[in-house]
Amino acid sequence: MDSGFLRLARRVKEAEEAVGRYFSGGTISVGNGAKLADRNVGNTMFLEGLQNPDSGYINFSRYSGNALGAVNGGNLTWRGSRVWDAAGLPYETGTWTPYLYGATTAGSPTYHSRTGGLYVRIGSLCFIALTIYITARGGMAGTLRIGGLPFAAAGGPGNGIVGGAVHGHSSGKVTGQLDGGLNYMSLQKETGVFTASDLPSDTFAIWGMSGVYKIN
Amino acid sequence: MEVKITLDALDVSSVSVRYQSFLEDGGIGCAVGEPHRRAFVNSERGRSEIAAELPEPYLSAVMAVWGDSATVEEPDVPGGEV
Numbered sequence: 001m002d003s004g005f006l007r008l009a010r011r012v013k014e015a016e017e018a019v020g021r022y023f024s025g026g027t028i029s030v031g032n033g034a035k036l037a038d039r040n041v042g043n044t045m046f047l048e049g050l051q052n053p054d055s056g057y058i059n060f061s062r063y064s065g066n067a068l069g070a071v072n073g074g075n076l077t078w079r080g081s082r083v084w085d086a087a088g089l090p091y092e093t094g095t096w097t098p099y100l101y102g103a104t105t106a107g108s109p110t111y112h113s114r115t116g117g118l119y120v121r122i123g124s125l126c127f128i129a130l131t132i133y134i135t136a137r138g139g140m141a142g143t144l145r146i147g148g149l150p151f152a153a154a155g156g157p158g159n160g161i162v163g164g165a166v167h168g169h170s171s172g173k174v175t176g177q178l179d180g181g182l183n184y185m186s187l188q189k190e191t192g193v194f195t196a197s198d199l200p201s202d203t204f205a206i207w208g209m210s211g212v213y214k215i216n
Numbered sequence: 217m218e219v220k221i222t223l224d225a226l227d228v229s230s231v232s233v234r235y236q237s238f239l240e241d242g243g244i245g246c247a248v249g250e251p252h253r254r255a256f257v258n259s260e261r262g263r264s265e266i267a268a269e270l271p272e273p274y275l276s277a278v279m280a281v282w283g284d285s286a287t288v289e290e291p292d293v294p295g296g297e298v
Contacts, residue, residue, distance in 0.1 A: 094234075094251040103292060119253065143292070150253035152230035181229060181288060183255040183262070215232075216225050 092121045096150040098130040102196050103186070104142025109134040112206075119150045121215070126151050128163070129210040140196040146176055147184040151215040155181040163211030172198075178213055217248065221274050229288055230257045231278050233270060259288040 096117040100109050117130035132146060163176040163185060174194050176185030187194035199205050222234040232255045237248040256266040256278075263286055266278060 092251065094253055096253050103290075149255050151225065151232045152255040152257050155229065179291075181257065182290065183230065183257045184290075216227070216230075 090121070090123070092119075094119055094121075094150065096128070096130075097148050098132045098146050099148050100132055100134055100140065101145055101147060102140035102142040103145055105139060105196075107138040107140030107196070109138035109140055110136035114206075117148070117150075121151070124154070124215055125212055126215045127210070127212045129208075131206070131208045133206040135204055137196055137199055143193040143195055144187040144198075145184045146187065146209075149178070149183045149185070152183040153178050153180050154214045154216050163209040165207040165209050174207060174209075176209055176211065178211070218245075221271075223274055223277060224253075226278060226281055228258060228281060228283070230255055230262075231266075231281075233266075233274070257288045257290075258282045258286055259290045260286050261290060262286070262288065 096119055098115065098117045099111070101107060112133035112135055114131055114133045117128060119129075120127040128149065130146070157180055163178070165173045165175065172189060174187045174189055177188055178185045189198060218238045218240070220236050220238055222236070224232040224234050232253055235252045238245045239248050240246070254269075256262045256270075263282070267275065270278065
């Protein structure tokens with residue numbers, strides 16, 4: 001005959017099994033749309049206490065492999081066929097404001113409202129696109145540069161880009177060279193650097209450019 | 217509308233300044249639109265530009281890392297030109 005204490009102990013054990021924290025392989029079953037944490041109440045939800053890093057994962061489907069987990073020493077990794085390695089994080093999109101200046105004399109060119117830029121950062125790579133549109137040179141002199149990049153290029157050779165203009169005014173098309181560790185592109189024409197004196201006489205210039213470079 | 221400034225990737229050579237607009241609704245801040253960024257490098261020109269653009273206390277935070285002198289040279293000729 002069970003004593004009251006043993007009955008109580010059995011019920012506690014059954015309750016622990018029901019919430020899946022007593023035996024290995026236990027599960028918590030929740031209905032469709034149920035929340036484990038309310039984002040409007042708590043700031044943080046923890047999944048912790050995992051001693052084997054290869055066992056810590058969240059499965060996003062009924063099939064194995066479509067999971068976000070900690071594997072290979074604890075690195076956060078997508079385990080499915082659509083792999084997004086932890087090295088690919090973080091991801092961010094945004095805007096930046098390109099501006100033109102001369103290496104010898106910066107000057108103050110006049111910009112059309114269509115001047116602007118966007119960026120997409122994926123891990124240590126940054127894609128940029130820009131339209132730069134000036135209506136007056138504003139005293140610029142020397143090699144023209146495009147500044148205002150969202151991130152500085154990583155240091156060292158080979159980290160910069162050569163972005164090509166997809167559209168140019170009568171001044172011709174240009175490319176932009178970004179060297180490692182810097183935050184501006186030097187404009188180049190086919191035969192060398194593109195200077196302020198290479199701008200068309202009507203002082204109107206417009207370029208659309210894009211490129212990718214490595215960041216820290 | 218509040219604009220929050222974040223100093224990203226700050227080291228002795230450069231920093232990326234992130235501007236994000238926020239609206240507060242019921243005590244919860246909601247990001248509005250996409251962030252805007254601008255990088256500065258620790259060159260003579262970069263130091264003067266960031267001093268003119270970045271407010272305190274962020275400017276002092278950057279200068280505490282950058283020190284008293286420029287560490288990045290902006291060459292007259294692009295590095296890869298032949």
